[in-house]
Each structure stands twice: as C-alpha cells, then as structure tokens.
Amino acid sequence: MRSEIGKLRDGTYHGERFLVNGSAVHPDPVKVVVEVTVDGEDVTVDFTGSDAQVAGIGNSPYANTVACTYVAIFGVIDPELRMNAGSTAPIRIVAPPGSAVNARPPAGTTLSTMPMAETIVEAIWMALADAAPRGSNAGWASICLFCQEGVWEQTGAPFVSAGAFAFGGSGATLGADGWDGLGSVTGMGGSQSQDAELVEMTSPVTVLGFGLRQDSAGPGRWRGGGGGWNRYRIDQGGVRCLHWGGGSSEESKPYGLHGGHPAAPHRGEVTRAADGGVEVIPINSLFELEKGDILSTVEAGGGGYGDPAERDPAAVLEDVRSGLVSIESAERDYRVAIDADGRSIDQTKTAELRGTA
Numbered sequence: 001m002r003s004e005i006g007k008l009r010d011g012t013y014h015g016e017r018f019l020v021n022g023s024a025v026h027p028d029p030v031k032v033v034v035e036v037t038v039d040g041e042d043v044t045v046d047f048t049g050s051d052a053q054v055a056g057i058g059n060s061p062y063a064n065t066v067a068c069t070y071v072a073i074f075g076v077i078d079p080e081l082r083m084n085a086g087s088t089a090p091i092r093i094v095a096p097p098g099s100a101v102n103a104r105p106p107a108g109t110t111l112s113t114m115p116m117a118e119t120i121v122e123a124i125w126m127a128l129a130d131a132a133p134r135g136s137n138a139g140w141a142s143i144c145l146f147c148q149e150g151v152w153e154q155t156g157a158p159f160v161s162a163g164a165f166a167f168g169g170s171g172a173t174l175g176a177d178g179w180d181g182l183g184s185v186t187g188m189g190g191s192q193s194q195d196a197e198l199v200e201m202t203s204p205v206t207v208l209g210f211g212l213r214q215d216s217a218g219p220g221r222w223r224g225g226g227g228g229w230n231r232y233r234i235d236q237g238g239v240r241c242l243h244w245g246g247g248s249s250e251e252s253k254p255y256g257l258h259g260g261h262p263a264a265p266h267r268g269e270v271t272r273a274a275d276g277g278v279e280v281i282p283i284n285s286l287f288e289l290e291k292g293d294i295l296s297t298v299e300a301g302g303g304g305y306g307d308p309a310e311r312d313p314a315a316v317l318e319d320v321r322s323g324l325v326s327i328e329s330a331e332r333d334y335r336v337a338i339d340a341d342g343r344s345i346d347q348t349k350t351a352e353l354r355g356t357a
Helices: 002-006 062-074 112-130 196-202 313-322 327-334 347-353
Strands: 011-019 030-039 042-046 091-094 144-151 158-162 205-212 228-234 239-245 267-271 278-280 285-289 294-298
Touching: 002 042, 011 112, 030 112, 042 062, 062 091, 062 112, 112 239, 144 267, 144 294, 158 196, 196 205, 313 327
Parallel strands: 042 091
Antiparallel strands: 011 030, 030 042, 144 158, 144 239, 205 228, 228 294, 239 285, 267 278, 267 294
C-alpha cells in the first residue's frame, strides 16, 4: 500500500463537491471540502472547511466518512490491492466533530450511505485529479430515483417499491470510457437495477419503458458512461412518494476532468393524470400520487476525461451508430462530421472541424 501511495505525486490537493440538499428542512446545498496531502508513502485526507452538520438528513457519521475515504483512495490505485487493516494504515483522516462529515447525535444521517457518500468520494477524486498517475475518475452519476409506499388495494397489504429500472453512467478515466447504466460509486458500480416484472408483481405499478438516454454522457477523449431513463404509471390512489438522491443541480452534476465535459444533471418529473400537467420534483422531497400519475426519471451520464476533439473519430461514429451520441453532438462536441445516414464519417469536413485539413 505504501508503494502505491508513493506513486501519487507529492503535494496538497483541493476538492469541493455539493450534496444537492439535506432534505425539506434544509433545502440548501451541503458542501464537502477536502484537502488531500500526499507526503511520500503517507496520505492525509482533511475535511476541515466542510459545512457544519445540518438540521436535515444530509449528514455523514464518522464511520461512513472513513469508509468513503477508503473507497476513493482505492479507486485510484492498483485495483488488485486488498483492503485490510494494513492497507488502510497509511491513510490519515481529519473530520472535525460537528461537521456534516462527522455529525454528532441527534443529527439525521439517512442520506449518508448514498448521496452524501457519493459527494465525499467525488470530492476526494477531484482533489486527486492531478496526483494519480493512472488518472483519477471524472464524476459519476449520483443515485436518483422515486420510491413509493402505501397499501395495495388489490391485496390489502403494505407495499414499498423503487423505480430503479435505469441507472446513470460512471465517469471516464485515463484510457477508458465510463460504463453505461452503472450503479452508485459507493459500491463502485456494483448495485443491481430493479426487475421491472417483479416490481409490477409486488406493487400497483406499470412500467412503461426504460433504456439509455442519447447525449447523456459527458463528452471527452474518453467519454462518460451513458445515463438511463425510465417511465412508469401508478395504478391506484393514496400513494406516497419520495424523490431521493443527488446530482440534480449544476453544482452537483457529474464533472469532467482534464478538458472533458460534465454530464447534464438528473431530472425527476410526474405527469398528473388529472390535467396532464408536468411537475419537476425537487430532490429529497415527499409528495402524493393518484391513480394514473406517471413518474419519469432522466438520469445523468458520467463526466468525460480529456478533450473531446481528441477522441478517435471511429469511436465517435460507433457511439452515433449505437444511439448513445447524436449526429449534432458528434459535430459540436467531438468535431466529427457524420454523414446524414448516420453510418459513415465525412472525412473532409471532420478535418476542417479539427483543423487538420
């Protein structure tokens, strides 16, 4: 482990990320500030300057912050290295008591293991952007979904369901595109999506569709992973819903690195059956649903890494042919002109766009 830390560039590096809000009682962003100091074979991760603990649920207890720090450090070193007491010994963590990353009772911490954890990991990755020789990670899409609960009229039994039918994208890194439709960074993408048929069998929900969203990935020499979308209908009244997660604001959208572009933020909407009106639902808020209301989630992709104009035109063409990148984005962001049929590159115009004619 000390050998791996020794490969990081010595210095002190700054990172700053925001949780969108800490719940309805604290709707303002919660700031996580970190300074990572690499000194030979030791590393200090200092959260001094982060916001004080908030009245809502957007706080992290110390144990969670420590775990997130380990996730972040292990995410930029040899992936084969085992995590144990010895490999964590060279990592020193400073988290001021009473802060949002070391909250004291009776602070609420419901968001700590997902949205707040993602914020902590990304602040450290942002700090290490210039320190890790293998390259740090561009921003990942945060978890963002609707959860419903109530009493199912068909059975008379309580139900809880989550609309996790599509995930966001992971961030790109040096030499590799992000993964499409991946789980949260807190599990390094290992979370599984819901099975649509099983959700329909256990709750009053009809899934109308889900898939990957075009132009959701942050452009880069290595692009971010593509984000998903989903849409489903509530089939009875008297249902309570929570829209929870992060990444739905400009401050918290997945960031790009070294010239890579950020991805667009998440968006959650409900289309009301009563009048067809569409409401954009604030993150981490509760609301009521009636029969026929339709929930829609548009997930962010991951951030890009490196200048998009340096991406291999053949890779851009493949993304267009797969539907992940539009012809317009190919030309605007990657400086690659695609013929109108969407199946070939206009070599002459591409050379003009890239200044290589």
